[in-house]
Amino acid sequence: MKKGFPIAKPGQKIGLLGGSFDPAHQGHALITREALRRFGLDRVWWMVSPGNPLKAHGPAPLAQRVEHARQILRGDPRVVVSDLEARLGTRFTADTLSHLRRLYPGVRFVWLMGADNLVQFDRWDHWRDIIETVPIGVLARPGWRMPGRHARAARIYAQAELPPSQSSRLADGPAPRWCFINIPMSGLSSSEIRKRGDWRNG
Template sequence: MRTGFPNAKPGMVIGLLGGSFDPAHEGHVHITHEALKRIGLDRVWWLVSPGNPLKARQPAPMPARIAQARRMLKDDPRVVVSDIEARLGTRFTADTIARLQELYPGVSFVWLMGADNLAQFHKWDRWREIMERVPVGVLARPGSGLKARLSVAAQVYRGNRVARGENLAHRNGPAWVFVNVPMSAASSSEIRAKGQWKP
C-alpha cells in the first residue's frame, strides 16, 4: 500500500465515516464505537474531507482537523484518521468509494452515516451509486430518526433494508440498516457557534 494510506488486508470489513470533522467531537467517537460493535466492523476509517460540496462555508485547515480527530480518539487502534480523499484527489463520496475498492481488492467497505445525513442523502452526487456499491450503516442522531426513515433514499431502497446491523457487513450493495444507538447531542456546528473550536 502506498505511503500515507491505511493498511487493510483482504477479508477485513472497514467502516468509512466521512465528513469535515470541523471539529471532531464525542458524537463522532460514540457512533464509531457503536458501529464497530453493532455492525461487526474490523476497523473504521474517518475520512476527513478537504471540503463539503453541500456547504458554502469551508472548514478549518486539514492539519488542525486531523489533529483534533486524533485527540478525540485517544489512540484507539481500531480507528484510523485519514486524509485519504485529499491524497486521492476525490471530491465526491462515490468517487472515493470507487477508488478505495480499486486500491483494496478483497476488502469489504461499509459506508457509515448519521441519520441526519440519510435525511438529505438524495442531494449527494450519485447517491444511488453509493447505495449500489457498498452497504450503508445509518446510526441514529437526535431529532433525525423520523426524517431519515421517511427520506427519499429510505423509500427508494426500502426493500433493501436489513433488520440487524450484524447482517450488513458481508453483504453487497444495495443493503442498509438503521441502527438505534444511545444518542449524543454533540454537533460540530454548535461547537463552532459557541466558539469552542479554535483551530
Template structure:
C-alpha cells in the same frame, strides 16, 4: 496497487468509513464510531477527514488542524484518522468509494452515516451509485428518526433494508443493503461547538 501513505487493511477485513469535515471532531463522533464497530461487527473504522464538504459554502478549518484534533480525541487501536481524500484527490463520496474499491479490492467497505445525512442523501453526487455499490450503516441521532425513515433514499431502497437485529451481517451483504440502528446518542454537533467559541481561529 500503490497505497503509500494510505491506511492498511488486510484482505477480508470489514472497514467502516465515516466521512466528514470533522470541524471539529467531538465526542458524538467517538460514540457513533464505537457503536458502529460493535453493531456492524467491523474490523476497522476509518475517519475520512475531508478537504472540504462540497455541500457547504463555508470552508472548514485547515485540514492539518482538524486531523490533529481528531487524532487527539479518537484514540482506539481499530480506528484510523486519515486525510485519504486529500491524498487520492477526491471530494465526493462516490468518487472516493470507487477509488477505494480499486485500491483495496479484497476489503469489504461499509459507508457509515448519521440518520440526518440519510434525510438529504438524495442530494449527494451519484447517491444511487453509492447505495448500489457499498452497504450503508445508518446510526440514529436524536430527533432524526422520522425524517430519515421517510427520506427519498430510504423509500427508494426500502427492499434493501436489513432489520436492526441483523446489523452484524451488513458488511457481508451485497449492495444495495442498508441498516438503520438506534443507539443511545451524545446529542452534540460540530456546528454547536463552532458556535461556542473560536475553533476556526
C-alpha cells in the same frame, strides 16, 4: 500500499465515516464505537474531507482537523484518522469509493452516516451509485429518527433494508444493503461547538 494510506487486508470489514470533522467531538467517537459493535466491523476510518461541496463556508485547515480528531480518539487502535480524499484528489463520495475499491481489493467496506445525512442523501452526487456499491450503516441521531425513516432514499431502497437484529451481517452481503440502528443519543454537533467558541485557536 502507497505511503500515508491506511492498511487493510482482504476480508476485513472497514467502516468509512466521512465528513469535515470541523471539529471532531465525542459524538463522532460515540457513533464510531456503536458502529464497530453493531455492524461487526474490524476498523473504522475517519475520512476527514478537504471540504464539503454542500456547505457554503470552508472548514479549518485539513491538518488541524486531522490532528484534533486524533486527540479526540485518544489512540483507539480500531479507528484510523485519514486525509484519504485529499490524497486521492476526490471530493465526492462516489468517486472516493471507486478509488478505494480498486486500491483495496477484497476489503468489505461499509459507508457510515448519521440519520440526518440519510435525509439529504438523494442530493449527493451519484447517490444511487453509492448505495449500489457498498452496504450502508445508518445511525440515528437526536431529532432525526423519524425524518431518516421517511427519507426519499430510504423509501426507494426499502426492500434492501436489513432489520436491526441483523446489523452484524451488514458487511456480509452485496449492495444494495443498508441498516438503520438506534444508538445512545448525543446532542453534540460540530456546528454547536463552533458557535460556543473558536476551537481552531485552541
